[in-house]
Amino acid sequence: MTENCLELKDVSKSFPAFNLNKISFTLPKGYIMGLVGPNGAGKTTTIQLILNMLEKDSGTILVFGKDHIKEENAIKQDLGVVFDSIFYVDSWTIKETEKAISAFYREWDHQVFSNMIDRFDLPREKKVRELSRGMQMKLMLAAAFSHNAKLLLLDEPTSGLDPVTRSEFLDILQEYINDGERSVLFSTHITTDLERVADYITLINKGELVYSGSMEDLLGGYWLIKGKPQDLTTELEKEIMGLRKTEMGFEGLIKTQNATGYKQYVLDKATIDDIVVGISKGGLKK
């Protein structure tokens, strides 16, 4: 039995105006992986390829160690999906939603669904269109939990949610992976969410894989360097990624091993946001 929940190897997909090029990453069982990158980087395309919503041009995708096309139906029994907007019929009530989708899952548990609805304080009599965005997200999560999904694919689930709901959402995810058997792939551009819950990060930019590995390695690998305009030497400029210059000074990312020679500058710990900005402005330097 594989210990990896999800494996992508050299997955490519071409569109007229965009190419996803040889994306590879591995999500071990029992962890949360953040899929980050600027808008249009290829995050949603990657999730759609995993779900076989789009046909890949090349590469392999294994979910629970099984081919995602050959064993699509078996895999989807254990897959929960939450998109940035709800995909249930807007005139359904919560009760009707359960009736409509429960038939597709062998392990659907009405009691679990009912408990989740109570826990999330969702009004059963309301129609999907009458629910707030946060409530709609919770409804999709309740559905995913009710068929005992082993892998959650989340595509920008927290965008547009208020901070309280977002925090609650992240608590639920952490609780979800507690047993060590379940995993989450979490695509978002709100990277502060990931700093709180993610164990692994996969960074995509313009359809290219930039980084895939542990959160600690990513955050520990870079510093945010700041200084006055006159302090920016040609040598330093070559080391900096995503350099921003103003009349007051400069700011950019520098690799940890390169930062040792610049102790006299202001060095702050880089956040995922800093790194995403850095790569979108020119890529991570090897």
Next chain:
Amino acid sequence: MTGAFRMARLDFYTLKHHLVSYLSLFLIVLLFGFMGSSITLLCINAAWFVALMSSNIFAIQEKNNLDRLYSSVSVGLRDIVLGRYVSVFLNYFLAVVAIIALYISFSVFQDRTVDLHDLLMGLSLSFLVYSAITGVQMPLYFKLGYTKARIWGMIPFMAVMALVALPSFVPVLAKIVEFMAGNPTVLILGAFLVGVLIQFISYQFSVIAYRKRR
């Protein structure tokens, strides 16, 4: 196959709040039935009506991002398409059964006899009309989605109307119609078989269209 029935069931839930529009069909039947229209004409009207309504499910699918739902549940692409054919056919079948039941009730009420031959003719011709229209429409909706395909979806209606009028202008077709009228059993069986064939070919095209859309 189980997946297709699950999809058909999902379509039923999707359309649940729109099924009330079918009441207008029954009002039309009540009116025509009261006026003494033939069962053949009523069944063909039902086929026409159901074909017209069949685009509703695609409209709801597009409006509510249901492609995402379909791709998240445990059902393959062929079953998604087959399920749609099953659900639209069930709409047609139930509408025709309800209309026949209404017609028979009217006939009993008005002390008229129900001709079994007319009934079979109504069933087969309406199935042919239903198959011809939805058989062209469905691959278009699967390929283009509701918004882009709705204008093209009107073409089969116009084509069927043109085909009905054509024998008046084309002598060969007029002779075929004459032959059919003289051999109703051939017409009944032929209409059923052609209808089934159209639906089968249409389904294959829809699978290809939906796969390409992905």
